[in-house]
Amino acid sequence: MLKDFVKAAKPEEEQITKEVKQAREKLAVYQMKIKEAKLPVMVIFEGWGSAGKGSVIGRVIRSIDPRFFTVKTMGDPSPQDMRYPFLYRYMKEIPEAGKFVFFDTFWMEEVTGQKMSGEIDEKTYARRVRSINTTERSLTDNGYLVMKFFFHISKKTQKKRLQALLDDKSTAWRVDENDILENKEYKKYLETYDRYLEDTNRSAAPWYIIDASDKKWAELQVLRFLNQGIDTALKNHSLAVPILQNTFRLNKIPLLSEISLADKTISDEEYRKELDRLQKKLRDLHNELYLKKIPVIIAYEGWDAAGKGGNIKRITAALDPRGYEVQPIASPEPHEKARHFLWRFWTRLPKDGHIAIFDRTWYGRVMVERLEGFCSENDWQRAYNEINQFEKELAEWGAVIIKFWVQIDNETQLARFTDRQNTPEKQWKITDEDWRNREKWPQYEQAVDEMLQKTNTSFAPWYILESNDKKYARIKALRIVVEALKKAVEKK
Amino acid sequence: MLKDFVKAAKPEEEQITKEVKQAREKLAVYQMKIKEAKLPVMVIFEGWGSAGKGSVIGRVIRSIDPRFFTVKTMGDPSPQDMRYPFLYRYMKEIPEAGKFVFFDTFWMEEVTGQKMSGEIDEKTYARRVRSINTTERSLTDNGYLVMKFFFHISKKTQKKRLQALLDDKSTAWRVDENDILENKEYKKYLETYDRYLEDTNRSAAPWYIIDASDKKWAELQVLRFLNQGIDTALKNHSLAVPILQNTFRLNKIPLLSEISLADKTISDEEYRKELDRLQKKLRDLHNELYLKKIPVIIAYEGWDAAGKGGNIKRITAALDPRGYEVQPIASPEPHEKARHFLWRFWTRLPKDGHIAIFDRTWYGRVMVERLEGFCSENDWQRAYNEINQFEKELAEWGAVIIKFWVQIDNETQLARFTDRQNTPEKQWKITDEDWRNREKWPQYEQAVDEMLQKTNTSFAPWYILESNDKKYARIKALRIVVEALKKAVEKK
Numbered sequence: 001m002l003k004d005f006v007k008a009a010k011p012e013e014e015q016i017t018k019e020v021k022q023a024r025e026k027l028a029v030y031q032m033k034i035k036e037a038k039l040p041v042m043v044i045f046e047g048w049g050s051a052g053k054g055s056v057i058g059r060v061i062r063s064i065d066p067r068f069f070t071v072k073t074m075g076d077p078s079p080q081d082m083r084y085p086f087l088y089r090y091m092k093e094i095p096e097a098g099k100f101v102f103f104d105t106f107w108m109e110e111v112t113g114q115k116m117s118g119e120i121d122e123k124t125y126a127r128r129v130r131s132i133n134t135t136e137r138s139l140t141d142n143g144y145l146v147m148k149f150f151f152h153i154s155k156k157t158q159k160k161r162l163q164a165l166l167d168d169k170s171t172a173w174r175v176d177e178n179d180i181l182e183n184k185e186y187k188k189y190l191e192t193y194d195r196y197l198e199d200t201n202r203s204a205a206p207w208y209i210i211d212a213s214d215k216k217w218a219e220l221q222v223l224r225f226l227n228q229g230i231d232t233a234l235k236n237h238s239l240a241v242p243i244l245q246n247t248f249r250l251n252k253i254p255l256l257s258e259i260s261l262a263d264k265t266i267s268d269e270e271y272r273k274e275l276d277r278l279q280k281k282l283r284d285l286h287n288e289l290y291l292k293k294i295p296v297i298i299a300y301e302g303w304d305a306a307g308k309g310g311n312i313k314r315i316t317a318a319l320d321p322r323g324y325e326v327q328p329i330a331s332p333e334p335h336e337k338a339r340h341f342l343w344r345f346w347t348r349l350p351k352d353g354h355i356a357i358f359d360r361t362w363y364g365r366v367m368v369e370r371l372e373g374f375c376s377e378n379d380w381q382r383a384y385n386e387i388n389q390f391e392k393e394l395a396e397w398g399a400v401i402i403k404f405w406v407q408i409d410n411e412t413q414l415a416r417f418t419d420r421q422n423t424p425e426k427q428w429k430i431t432d433e434d435w436r437n438r439e440k441w442p443q444y445e446q447a448v449d450e451m452l453q454k455t456n457t458s459f460a461p462w463y464i465l466e467s468n469d470k471k472y473a474r475i476k477a478l479r480i481v482v483e484a485l486k487k488a489v490e491k492k
Numbered sequence: 493m494l495k496d497f498v499k500a501a502k503p504e505e506e507q508i509t510k511e512v513k514q515a516r517e518k519l520a521v522y523q524m525k526i527k528e529a530k531l532p533v534m535v536i537f538e539g540w541g542s543a544g545k546g547s548v549i550g551r552v553i554r555s556i557d558p559r560f561f562t563v564k565t566m567g568d569p570s571p572q573d574m575r576y577p578f579l580y581r582y583m584k585e586i587p588e589a590g591k592f593v594f595f596d597t598f599w600m601e602e603v604t605g606q607k608m609s610g611e612i613d614e615k616t617y618a619r620r621v622r623s624i625n626t627t628e629r630s631l632t633d634n635g636y637l638v639m640k641f642f643f644h645i646s647k648k649t650q651k652k653r654l655q656a657l658l659d660d661k662s663t664a665w666r667v668d669e670n671d672i673l674e675n676k677e678y679k680k681y682l683e684t685y686d687r688y689l690e691d692t693n694r695s696a697a698p699w700y701i702i703d704a705s706d707k708k709w710a711e712l713q714v715l716r717f718l719n720q721g722i723d724t725a726l727k728n729h730s731l732a733v734p735i736l737q738n739t740f741r742l743n744k745i746p747l748l749s750e751i752s753l754a755d756k757t758i759s760d761e762e763y764r765k766e767l768d769r770l771q772k773k774l775r776d777l778h779n780e781l782y783l784k785k786i787p788v789i790i791a792y793e794g795w796d797a798a799g800k801g802g803n804i805k806r807i808t809a810a811l812d813p814r815g816y817e818v819q820p821i822a823s824p825e826p827h828e829k830a831r832h833f834l835w836r837f838w839t840r841l842p843k844d845g846h847i848a849i850f851d852r853t854w855y856g857r858v859m860v861e862r863l864e865g866f867c868s869e870n871d872w873q874r875a876y877n878e879i880n881q882f883e884k885e886l887a888e889w890g891a892v893i894i895k896f897w898v899q900i901d902n903e904t905q906l907a908r909f910t911d912r913q914n915t916p917e918k919q920w921k922i923t924d925e926d927w928r929n930r931e932k933w934p935q936y937e938q939a940v941d942e943m944l945q946k947t948n949t950s951f952a953p954w955y956i957l958e959s960n961d962k963k964y965a966r967i968k969a970l971r972i973v974v975e976a977l978k979k980a981v982e983k984k
Contacts, residue, residue: 029917032920054812054813054814055812057813057814058809058811058812058813061808061813062805062808062809065801066801066804066805066808066818066820066849066851067818067820067822067851070817070818071813071814071817073814078570078571078572079570079571080570080572102813104813104814170776170779170780171779173783284662287662287663288662291665309557309558312558313554313558316553316554316558317550317554319550320546320550321546321549321550321553321563321594321596322546322549322563322565322596325562325563326558326562328558328559330559333825333826333827334825334826335825335827357558359558359559425521428524
């Protein structure tokens with residue numbers, strides 16, 4: 001793309017000044033429409049060192065009220081960042097509805113830099129590109145406008161600018177070794193950038209190459225594309241997007257109605273013995289996980305009153321409290337609802353070596369949000385694939401992912417609800433909403449079946465916990481966790 | 493305290509088991525009451541290495557539903573943490589209303605560790621102790637329950653436990669050099685711990701020394717104190733607290749009614765010239781700030797339509813967007829309202845070398861929250877001192893703090909409101925609430941006068957920007973900022 005890039009005809013100086021002024025006014029008007037339409041806007045600046053990204057960002061934001069934007073400089077990942085998936089530090093910073101975030105370099109800088117230095121091999125590079133493409137797609141699918149600018153200058157221009165910076169004592173510190181190297185090996189970098197731009201130039205979030213040989217002209221190009229992009233996004237904002245096919249290899253899993261519950265029981269004696277034995281094992285494994293820096297994600301979904309809480313407790317009882325966190329997931333807070341539906345899960349991931357247990361999860365999208373109409377049909381239909389992608393990211397990061405569906409039958413739920421209602425200490429556990437949800441059992445059952453079928457991947461499998469007998473379910477959960485962790489520890 | 497510590501009589505084994513069971517049940521009941529009363533609970537575990545803090549935390553949390561607590565292991569500050577004030581990483585983690593946070597070591601560990609290693613001198617130590625005491629007090633004043641446990645064991649017991657850990661291959665990694673050193677120089681550490689406990693043993697958040705020679709017994713002691721503490725806090729939760737006297741040296745500042753506005757004007761020519769000159773200076777200073785790692789906080793308060801936004805823009809126009817952030821402050825979101833009122837400002841602080849510009853600030857507490865009844869009288873009366881303390885922390889961290897009150901008269905506001913109402917592009921800037929607030933001008937004026945008088949400290953002074961002529965106010969703001977930054981840069 002860079003190699004074939006044909007510069008747009010640069011207008012006269014005077015014309016540029018005039019057009020910049022108009023474009024700024026347009027952007028000032030758009031900021032209000034963006035707010036009204038609750039459109040989240042990511043503006044990503046990448047490009048050569050000294051191409052003037054920072055100063056153009058500085059000019060562009062002058063048209064926008066500070067309430068509506070922030071600027072983020074991503075830089076290199078810190079040691080803390082390195083303990084999370086590659087995408088983590090980027091996903092944390094995505095804008096909320098109605099606001100701009102301007103990024104001074106983003107994932108391109110990290111990936112191409114690591115490719116050039118040999119820190120990542122061809123295979124990892126390909127995986128990064130895939131992660132980026134699917135994430136950008138998922139962002140735009142969820143209503144984000146993603147604008148990507150590459151600031152392009154020639155080797156000669158870059159050299160001149162670097163020299164000018166170095167010659168001035170007050171700016172010399174801005175030039176680092178990387179900039180020098182980039183200029184020296186301009187051609188090699190050009191190849192890498194060009195390839196990356198090709199690899200990530202998708203229709204949902206295409207690249208705009210900016211002729212950055214002149215700052216004011218660069219600003220005008222950015223403003224033109226940005227205004228165009230916003231205009232299109234505002235027009236399309238409420239349109240549904242074509243749903244990507246879910247092409248993950250899925251394992252078979254029974255329908256809920258095929259699961260037999262009555263025979264899944266355990267004697268008290270056996271329970272005690274197994275609980276003790278498995279918790280001891282789990283305790284030791286937790287130590288090893290920590291030392292080997294393996295992250296673990298345990299996701300619990302299930303019927304109300306199925307016994308999730310008690311089940312989780314039997315797991316955590318064996319864990320060092322410094323190495324795990326239980327994440328209870330309720331309905332999203334306003335600042336969470338204003339972002340991509342997976343944002344609040346991205347920001348709750350465990351560090352490597354740590355365990356996160358989710359009490360309810362991102363699957364709310366295809367259960368409660370689907371059935372209560374909190375998102376559109378297009379949203380939840382799309383979500384199976386988005387969730388599989390998300391879990392794939394976690395798996396490739398090295399996480400062990402265990403997903404539990406805690407299953408009971410309709411009569412057992414009724415018995416437990418009634419018991420809660422009649423026992424003063426338990427009354428807080430039962431609300432009118434629980435009763436209302438219960439009435440929708442058939443719809444939920446259908447949604448759960450669809451969810452289990454469509455998201456039972458090899459890297460993030462579902463396990464059914466038959467929980468009419470809670471003790472049986474607890475032992476089964478412990479066994480599955482111990483087994484999965486043993487395998488992960490041995491492999492690493 | 494440690495040296496004079498008399499162990500409580502340890503009950504028989506059987507009695508402990510019985511009491512632990514009862515205490516756990518009590519705690520399980522309390523968790524619901526805490527939720528109802530919206531009580532935030534901080535439980536801080538400090539003490540000797542290998543005293544069993546982690547395992548007692550693990551036992552105590554078994555009685556509590558994961559929805560109601562988290563466990564935080566603080567560890568050493570990361571390089572990222574070091575770019576913020578000492579208190580920052582702790583304040584970030586305070587619990588929200590109705591929830592527990594259990595801390596596996598807190599600020600004591602950091603301060604005593606640094607004191608022992610000589611990283612901080614006597615003066616810094618004294619400052620840390622003061623920061624901690626005022627912060628703990630402010631937390632309890634704002635309705636937090638702060639429980640502090642010190643886990644005490646003898647030199648002999650510690651040695652035995654460390655040896656046992658070292659002897660087992662699977663646990664040896666848990667023992668680090670510090671633990672060994674602590675045991676070797678037990679007496680010196682004892683002196684330091686003892687002194688710190690004395691220094692921070694205040695009635696609002698007293699220390700509880702736990703005889704940790706036996707784990708189960710330690711758990712029982714913790715549970716007893718914790719239940720007691722919760723019981724007292726629940727009883728006192730809605731009681732007002734005695735207000736600490738505001739003992740900061742305050743500089744004189746005029747009443748709003750004494751400020752003359754009509755004569756504060758500037759010609760267009762002078763404005764252009766000065767704007768240019770000052771923005772150039774500011775640009776250079778921003779570079780130096782960055783290099784010298786000086787954090788800057790600029791706080792804007794003022795009447796609606798006084799021209800805060802335009803004023804801020806003239807500052808930011810001179811800044812590199814990678815080095816500053818404008819923080820627009822609206823009414824708090826639910827997760828913000830659920831915490832100490834300063835929490836959302838702590839978490840928005842700039843890194844060192846960066847500038848944060850607050851468009852409205854923590855002074856909302858003594859203006860809108862006071863006048864609209866969003867907090868109690870005790871709350872806002874207390875807040876002057878709390879705010880002075882907060883700003884003092886920032887100043888001692890090395891921050892430049894500049895506070896602007898943007899002043900206009902009543903007629904000018906009316907003219908600007910009317911103009912906004914009548915100009916389609918400006919209508920979004922004016923709401924019914926603005927008109928309602930305008931009716932309360934006299935009450936606001938009184939509150940602002942009181943605020944300016946009570947918080948005009950030498951380390952965080954107020955500056956009046958006379959803004960009937962917006963251009964005059966912009967130039968004045970730029971001059972003040974340039975002056976303050978120049979002084980800070982020269983000093984460092």
